[in-house]
Every structure is written in C-alpha cells, then in structure tokens.
Amino acid sequence: xxxxxxxxxxxxxxxxxxxxxxxxxxxxxxxxxxxxxxxxxxxxxxxxxxxxxxxxxxxxxxxxxxxxxxxxxxxxxxxxxxxxxxxxxxxxxxxxxxxxxxxxxxxxxxxxxxxxxxxxxxxxxxxxxxxxxxxxxxxxxxxxxxxxxxxxxxxxxxxxxxxxxxxxxxxxxxxxxxxxxxxxxxxxxxxxxxxxxxxxxxxxxxxxxxxxxxxxxxxxxxxxxxxxxxxxxxxxxxxxxxxxxxxxxxxxxxxxxxxxx
Ligand code: PXG
Numbered sequence: 453x454x455x456x457x458x459x460x461x462x463x464x465x466x467x468x469x470x471x472x473x474x475x476x477x478x479x480x481x482x483x484x485x486x487x488x489x490x491x492x493x494x495x496x497x498x499x500x501x502x503x504x505x506x507x508x509x510x511x512x513x514x515x516x517x518x519x520x521x522x523x524x525x526x527x528x529x530x531x532x533x534x535x536x537x538x539x540x541x542x543x544x545x546x547x548x549x550x551x552x553x554x555x556x557x558x559x560x561x562x563x564x565x566x567x568x569x570x571x572x573x574x575x576x577x578x579x580x581x582x583x584x585x586x587x588x589x590x591x592x593x594x595x596x597x598x599x600x601x602x603x604x605x606x607x608x609x610x611x612x613x614x615x616x617x618x619x620x621x622x623x624x625x626x627x628x629x630x631x632x633x634x635x636x637x638x639x640x641x642x643x644x645x646x647x648x649x650x651x652x653x654x655x656x657x658x659x660x661x662x663x664x665x666x667x668x669x670x671x672x673x674x675x676x677x678x679x680x681x682x683x684x685x686x687x688x689x690x691x692x693x694x695x696x697x698x699x700x701x702x703x704x705x706x707x708x709x710x711x712x713x
Contacts, residue, residue, distance in 0.1 A: 456581035457531065458521035459483035462675045463502065464546070466710045468512040473499050475638045480518055483577045491520055492537055505541040515546035515676070521580070546676050549598055554703070557683030557695050558672075560612070562661060563588035563600040567610040567633045575610065575633045585613040599672060601664070601685060604633035609659040615674035616640040617682070619659065619667035620698040626663070629656040639673040639706075646705045652698065661685070669696030671703075678710070679703040 461480045464471045484491050525534030565588040592600030604610040616637040618627045630636050647654050668691045670682040681695035
C-alpha cells in the first residue's frame with residue numbers, strides 16, 4: 453500500500469471460463485518470487501479462488517484482477533516488518549479500446565519515458581509499481597493516443613504501456629524478445645503460438661523504431677486489448693495505414709480461440 457510493494461495479474465473470462473488461468477497464476481507467483489514475497493496460498497488454491505469469485509459474481513464474460521500485497525507492517529521500508537500478505541480478487545467487466553479501433557487501427561506515439569531499467573526493477577515483474585508506464589500513458593493521451601510506445605534503456609523498442617507490440621515485414625512476424633525489457637505477455641505468447649500454428653514465421657528479436665516506421669503491419673496484444681492493429685507511429689503511417697492481412701488473420705484466430713467463432 454505505501455510503496456507499491458506487491459504484484460498483480462489481469463485475467464479474462466470468456467464464456468464462463470477463465471482464459472489461460474494457469475499461465476496467469478504462474479506469472480503471479482514468479483513476480484512474487486522475484487520481489488521475495490511468499491504468497492500464503494498454493495497455486496491450485498489461487499486458481500480455485502479466481503474461479504470461485506467469477507462464479508459468485510455470475511460473470512460469464514469479464515475480467516479478474518488478482519492483487520497480492522506484502523501486508524500490514526510498520527512505516528519503514530523493511531518487508532520483514534510485515535506479516536500476512538493480502539490477496540485480493542476483483543471480478544469485474546473490462547472496456548476494451550473503442551470498437552472502431554479494431555477495424556481502423558490505433559495511432560501511437562513514442563513516449564519519452566522509457567521502460568524501467570532491468571537492473572532497477574525488472575519489467576518481467578508485474579508489480580504494483582506502474583508509475584513509469586502511467587507517465588508514458590499520459591504522454592500518449594496528451595497527444596491524442598490511447599497507447600504509447602516505450603523504449604528500453606538501450607533505445608530499443610520494448611512495448612507499449614499495457615500491451616506488447618508486433619510488426620509484420622515481408623510476411624515475417626517480429627516482436628521484441630524477453631531481454632528487450634518487456635513484460636512477457638500471456639496474450640503475446642498465445643499469439644506467437646497461433647501464428648506458428650498458422651505457418652507464419654515468428655522472430656523474437658531486437659527492434660528499433662525504424663523497424664516499426666517501415667513495417668507492413670503493426671499490432672498490439674494484451675489481456676484487455678486482445679489483438680489490436682496500430683496504423684501509425686509518431687505521425688508516420690505504417691504500411692498502407694489500414695489493418696493488414698496478417699493482423700486480421702491473427703485477430704480472427706484469437707477470437708475463435710476465446711469465443712469459438
Ligand atoms: N506489457 C505490460 C507492461 C502490461 O502491463 C502487457 C504487456 C500484456 O500482457 P498480457 O499478459 O495481459 O498479455 C501488460 C498487461 C489495462 C492494463 O488496463 C493492462 C495491463 C495491466 C494492467 C492494466 O489495460 N497489461
């Protein structure tokens with residue numbers, strides 16, 4: 453509560469089923485382990501708590517936010533002075549980006565705020581400290597963009613404030629590798645799997661902004677966003693300025709997986 457000392461997950465529910473629950477629970481425990489927070493519950497019990505909360509709230513299509521805090525203690529920084537980590541399960545609905553952005557694509561700007569330096573706070577940890585992403589998001593909204601691109605400390609493309617980024621160039625799908633200072637998105641990994649199943653070559657690599665400017669297609673992935681086309685960056689139109697065929701193919705495959713249609 454006082455220092456952002458905790459971890460979280462955002463999870464979707466489709467047709468009454470919690471989507472990729474095990475992957476989210478595993479990432480929650482990995483984030484917790486990385487900040488030396490022992491969650492006083494087993495992984496299967498955590499998964500059951502999520503399913504029970506969804507059921508108790510009668511949610512068939514919605515969103516779950518799992519939050520684990522270090523628990524109450526004294527005012528100092530020392531986590532040893534805390535006991536009883538607290539687990540919060542919020543079941544709610546989620547509003548996606550406006551429907552027309554899935555058809556027309558969204559515009560991005562590059563934020564001047566960079567992603568956390570991995571040696572300060574690893575971006576692999578989904579911690580309760582999202583200030584750098586929030587500052588980047590504000591830069592985006594000041595420029596009229598619902599998302600903003602964040603670079604890493606080396607000046608390479610990392611990800612957006614709450615979404616991972618992909619480009620398509622000459623039929624090959626590329627996305628920043630996990631060592632580019634990103635959160636390893638569960639939607640990202642799902643889309644990589646769907647693309648490979650569809651016979652599309654996927655590269656996890658280093659990207660610079662130029663790669664996005666000259667890409668044929670660009671899209672973002674995230675639990676809330678799912679798969680959403682991005683059609684310009686910093687005023688440069690990407691490809692022909694419309695969601696491309698690979699993006700539309702993967703969006704359709706993702707929707708089929710989650711909604712069966
Ligand atoms: N990068 C970052 C920094 C994230 O926070 C993603 C990528 C996508 O990961 P998943 O596992 O969801 O595919 C996230 C997750 C929001 C919101 O309201 C989004 C996230 C977290 C908190 C809020 O859009 N994104």
